[in-house]
Amino acid sequence: MAERFDFPGGITPPTRKARSTRAPLRTAPLPRRVILPLDQHAGAPAEPCVELGQRVRTGERIARASGLISAALHASITGRVAAIEEHALPAGDGRRGPCIVIEGEGEDDWLTLPSLDWRQAPQATLLERLDAAGVVGLGGAAFPTQVKARIRELHAIDTLVVNAAECEPYISADDLTLRHFAADVLEGARLMARLAGAERILVGIEDDKPEALQALQAAREASLAEAMPVEIRPIATRYPSGGERQLIKRLLGREVPSGGLPADVGTHCHNPGTLRAALAAVRDGVPLVERVVTLTGEALARPGNVVARLGTPIGELLHFAGLDPRALHRLVMGGPMMGEALGELASPVVKATNCLIAATRQELPDPPPEQPCIRCGACEEVCPASLLPQQLYWFARGREHDKAERFHLFDCIECGACSYVCPSHIPLEQYYRAAKQAIRAQRREAARADHARHRFEFRQARLAREQAEKEARRAARKRAAAPAARRPAGGDTQGTAPAADLRGLRIAHSAATAAERKAEKALARAAESGEADPASLDDLETQLATARENRQAAEARLQAARDAEEKPA
Amino acid sequence: MSLMHADQTAPRRPASTAGVMRWLLLATLPGIAALTWHFGWGVLTNLGFAAVAGIGLEAAMLRLRGRPVSATLADNSALVTAVLLGVALPPGSAWWLILIGMVAAIVVAKHLYGGLGHNLFNPAMVGYALLLVSFPGPMSLWPGPDGLLGPEARPLGETLRQFAGLTSLETLDALSGATPLDAFKHKPEALMAGEFWAGTPLPEGALTAWRQVALAWLAGGALLLYKRVIGWQIPVAMLGTLSLVATLLYAGNPSHQGSPLFHLLGGAAIFGAFFIATDPVSAATSRRGKLLYGAGIGALVMAIRAAGAYPDAVAFAVLLMNFAAPFIDYYSEPRVFGHPAATRGIRADAGEEER
Ligand code: SF4
Ligand code: SF4
Numbered sequence: 001m002a003e004r005f006d007f008p009g010g011i012t013p014p015t016r017k018a019r020s021t022r023a024p025l026r027t028a029p030l031p032r033r034v035i036l037p038l039d040q041h042a043g044a045p046a047e048p049c050v051e052l053g054q055r056v057r058t059g060e061r062i063a064r065a066s067g068l069i070s071a072a073l074h075a076s077i078t079g080r081v082a083a084i085e086e087h088a089l090p091a092g093d094g095r096r097g098p099c100i101v102i103e104g105e106g107e108d109d110w111l112t113l114p115s116l117d118w119r120q121a122p123q124a125t126l127l128e129r130l131d132a133a134g135v136v137g138l139g140g141a142a143f144p145t146q147v148k149a150r151i152r153e154l155h156a157i158d159t160l161v162v163n164a165a166e167c168e169p170y171i172s173a174d175d176l177t178l179r180h181f182a183a184d185v186l187e188g189a190r191l192m193a194r195l196a197g198a199e200r201i202l203v204g205i206e207d208d209k210p211e212a213l214q215a216l217q218a219a220r221e222a223s224l225a226e227a228m229p230v231e232i233r234p235i236a237t238r239y240p241s242g243g244e245r246q247l248i249k250r251l252l253g254r255e256v257p258s259g260g261l262p263a264d265v266g267t268h269c270h271n272p273g274t275l276r277a278a279l280a281a282v283r284d285g286v287p288l289v290e291r292v293v294t295l296t297g298e299a300l301a302r303p304g305n306v307v308a309r310l311g312t313p314i315g316e317l318l319h320f321a322g323l324d325p326r327a328l329h330r331l332v333m334g335g336p337m338m339g340e341a342l343g344e345l346a347s348p349v350v351k352a353t354n355c356l357i358a359a360t361r362q363e364l365p366d367p368p369p370e371q372p373c374i375r376c377g378a379c380e381e382v383c384p385a386s387l388l389p390q391q392l393y394w395f396a397r398g399r400e401h402d403k404a405e406r407f408h409l410f411d412c413i414e415c416g417a418c419s420y421v422c423p424s425h426i427p428l429e430q431y432y433r434a435a436k437q438a439i440r441a442q443r444r445e446a447a448r449a450d451h452a453r454h455r456f457e458f459r460q461a462r463l464a465r466e467q468a469e470k471e472a473r474r475a476a477r478k479r480a481a482a483p484a485a486r487r488p489a490g491g492d493t494q495g496t497a498p499a500a501d502l503r504g505l506r507i508a509h510s511a512a513t514a515a516e517r518k519a520e521k522a523l524a525r526a527a528e529s530g531e532a533d534p535a536s537l538d539d540l541e542t543q544l545a546t547a548r549e550n551r552q553a554a555e556a557r558l559q560a561a562r563d564a565e566e567k568p569a
Numbered sequence: 570m571s572l573m574h575a576d577q578t579a580p581r582r583p584a585s586t587a588g589v590m591r592w593l594l595l596a597t598l599p600g601i602a603a604l605t606w607h608f609g610w611g612v613l614t615n616l617g618f619a620a621v622a623g624i625g626l627e628a629a630m631l632r633l634r635g636r637p638v639s640a641t642l643a644d645n646s647a648l649v650t651a652v653l654l655g656v657a658l659p660p661g662s663a664w665w666l667i668l669i670g671m672v673a674a675i676v677v678a679k680h681l682y683g684g685l686g687h688n689l690f691n692p693a694m695v696g697y698a699l700l701l702v703s704f705p706g707p708m709s710l711w712p713g714p715d716g717l718l719g720p721e722a723r724p725l726g727e728t729l730r731q732f733a734g735l736t737s738l739e740t741l742d743a744l745s746g747a748t749p750l751d752a753f754k755h756k757p758e759a760l761m762a763g764e765f766w767a768g769t770p771l772p773e774g775a776l777t778a779w780r781q782v783a784l785a786w787l788a789g790g791a792l793l794l795y796k797r798v799i800g801w802q803i804p805v806a807m808l809g810t811l812s813l814v815a816t817l818l819y820a821g822n823p824s825h826q827g828s829p830l831f832h833l834l835g836g837a838a839i840f841g842a843f844f845i846a847t848d849p850v851s852a853a854t855s856r857r858g859k860l861l862y863g864a865g866i867g868a869l870v871m872a873i874r875a876a877g878a879y880p881d882a883v884a885f886a887v888l889l890m891n892f893a894a895p896f897i898d899y900y901s902e903p904r905v906f907g908h909p910a911a912t913r914g915i916r917a918d919a920g921e922e923e924r
Contacts, residue, residue, distance in 0.1 A: 007906065013573050169573060245907065258907035336572040364572045371586045371644060372686030375849040377800055380856060385906040390854050391898065406912070408905045416571030424586045429571060 005253035023304030034311025040350035043069030057111040079104035092340030113285035133281030139271035165242035168335030178212035182219035188275030297358035315345030329361040371424040379418035389418040396435035461549035472560035516547040590645035596789035603785035607778035611661025623651030653693035670696035714778035790843030806863030814871035841883035858901035
């Protein structure tokens with residue numbers, strides 16, 4: 001099928017999906033014990049709200065969101081809080097982090113929220129529900145869905161994109177989700193489309209998933225009576241079609257601007273699993289406590305997809321899938337291109353765990369030693385962002401950060417397509433990631449000094465806002481007390497030329513609104529990049545709060561001026 | 570983290586640097602065969618000694634710089650440099666000439682710049698240009714196309730004496746003829762091109778021999794293109810520009826200019842286009858940059874051939890464009906996804922990068 005739009009570059013590695021798509025979706029056995037990291041979403045870690053020894057029911061909130069970008073956490077089994085302690089996280093660098101450990105009773109005693117009708121319920125209620133249910137993007141970035149939905153308040157969204165491309169080799173969690181729950185996914189899409197104010201739903205799916213496509217089409221046929229139009233668009237399989245930017249370009253021909261968000265081009269992008277979880281949270285009142293995980297790799301005797309409770313130790317799941325520990329050479333969470341190699345079988349399944357690959361040595365061998373770059377340009381041909389990876393590599397390696405930025409380091413999506421083809425076996429995207437981290441660390445250092453200033457500015461802004469509101473109230477009182485008074489000629493807070501003043505205030509107000517939008521986007525982006533540390537998020541939040549205060553102050557002043565204008569006599 | 574690699578999936582392109590170099594070497598075989606067939610044993614003595622010197626020098630430099638010797642030697646890149654310089658020198662060159670060329674190539678142009686991947690200039694061409702400037706005499710002594718086995722062929726023993734530096738320059742001079750480009754360059758002003766060629770200015774069969782050699786290089790180049798060891802951009806841009814300029818010159822003054830075909834096949838243009846200019850390390854890196862880079866070489870070759878002091882000019886043209894490659898890179902970057910326009914120049918437009 002000819003496609004009208006396309007993104008540059010891309011590769012077609014062997015997909016190796018058949019192994020995990022042959023078996024139907026299974027439910028993993030209920031774990032005896034779960035380990036729930038507080039930090040398993042983009043943004044600030046959740047704050048525990050349970051005590052040691054407390055009994056919790058499945059679905060009960062055990063940690064609440066902290067800050068603007070964060071997500072709540074729920075007990076995934078019924079039992080007692082055994083510990084709140086540091087534990088190995090499922091991360092490539094083997095880092096540890098605070099987790100809530102629950103010792104199960106063996107029975108599932110659910111605590112659900114009241115069911116909501118998404119067609120009727122007010123938007124605020126729906127957003128609150130997504131927040132309360134801890135729903136985050138299940139495609140891998142784990143960005144809080146509620147926050148994504150809120151960003152739209154400042155943007156006009158016309159299309160809700162369902163990202164069912166699932167372009168990375170091995171992973172088939174979305175495929176199986178669609179085969180079994182296509183109707184739920186589409187309904188979830190309608191819910192999110194309503195929240196976003198979108199007019200249509202566009203599903204992008206790679207053509208190597210015929211069963212999922214069929215299920216989607218059937219679900220679409222069955223729901224033709226719905227007002228929201230749904231279009232299902234199969235696309236040729238090519239990595240990384242599932243990158244948000246790449247998919248939007250391919251489906252709509254729109255390019256998300258550098259440093260921008262999909263919302264900037266009128267779209268929201270959600271993955272099928274997320275949509276299903278959002279629907280479950282709203283329609284059934286079920287918080288996010290389980291997800292579909294692909295278990296695959298040649299070291300597994302019974303590969304396939306399972307519905308697993310969050311917090312299940314990875315080793316337990318792999319054991320369920322018939323892990324042969326002697327054959328296991330490498331354990332990967334995520335896909336082989338962008339995933340992370342894990343060292344710890346004891347680390348748990350988290351919200352972002354879409355796939356676990358237990359690979360043998362032959363399957364994913366150790367890369368041969370890195371050789372010098374011969375500038376063959378193979379990497380450039382496949383880069384979906386039209387970068388010059390060979391140049392970036394040069395500058396990243398030589399720590400020439402400003403040159404790396406000049407060659408658009410921050411437009412790299414770390415897809416690894418360049419490394420895939422590099423004849424010198426250079427792990428290019430690892431160099432880029434390291435360079436980005438180094439640059440971010442430098443910026444953070446610089447920002448630390450700014451943070452004190454930002455806090456000061458926030459206090460000033462709050463005082464100014466309170467002052468503006470007080471004055472507005474006073475003016476209103478004065479007008480109410482002396483309705484017949486002559487239009488003041490001077491000495492009033494409005495100054496001498498109210499008309500010109502009103503215009504100035506209007507401009508000030510739109511400037512303040514724009515600043516608020518910018519601050520909000522900066523925060524969303526930082527959180528979405530998944531690399532910002534809590535301190536810098538905190539700083540961005542302070543800046544956003546300042547912008548809000550400023551906007552409110554401007555609003556109050558503008559309102560006061562308008563009132564004065566309207567009833568001067 | 571990219572745990573998969575294209576070399577597991579058997580693509581056409583060789584997936585390792587050593588593989589790339591192996592294919593490069595393989596692709597020089599038709600050209601080497603044709604050269605040897607027409608110009609005799611001297612081609613092989615050149616190559617043999619250049620290879621020995623190349624590997625020896627590379628090993629010595631690696632040891633001096635404290636780099637792994639055998640692992641790096643295995644990338645074959647020193648061998649490639651040796652072969653490229655070996656075929657470019659007049660067949661049967663004396664050992665010291667070859668050695669000086671290889672020292673300039675491997676020690677100076679490659680390792681003093683930091684080794685493979687860091688060299689600004691094409692090592693083989695640095696060696697060649699240095700020799701051309703320092704030893705114009707021996708460098709212009711191309712033997713006639715006497716063949717490898719024919720009645721006129723120079724016996725191996727004589728070639729070895731020549732290689733050992735035991736043959737006097739006068740004898741050599743008597744034995745060698747000019748290359749076609751050289752001969753044409755020194756065509757007397759008064760002579761029309763037609764008259765010049767009618768006067769058999771070259772040893773018998775020279776023009777044919779040069780054409781066949783060029784076509785053999787073309788065959789090797791085609792192999793490299795097919796295996797995607799090189800991109801099409803540089804050879805196409807270089808040969809296209811060269812033909813275009815040659816055609817313009819020829820159309821303007823057919824009686825005193827060589828025909829485009831003469832310029833394409835009469836010298837080192839084809840060899841240079843596929844084997845020298847495409848050296849990825851010293852060329853421009855982006856696809857668009859490669860087009861500019863190749864075109865620049867083609868234009869410079871013609872400019873030097875038409876107006877300069879040297880009959881052929883591939884080496885100088887390549888070196889000049891090597892020098893320009895970093896600038897080309899700064900000005901030919903593609904438009905990056907999500908940016909309204911391509912960035913040009915060295916300075917970053919500060920602040921647009923992340924927020
Ligand atoms: S693919 Fe590897 S060797 Fe080739 S230019 Fe890119 S980084 Fe260099
Ligand atoms: S990792 Fe970055 S540089 Fe490499 S192909 Fe992907 S986007 Fe391009």
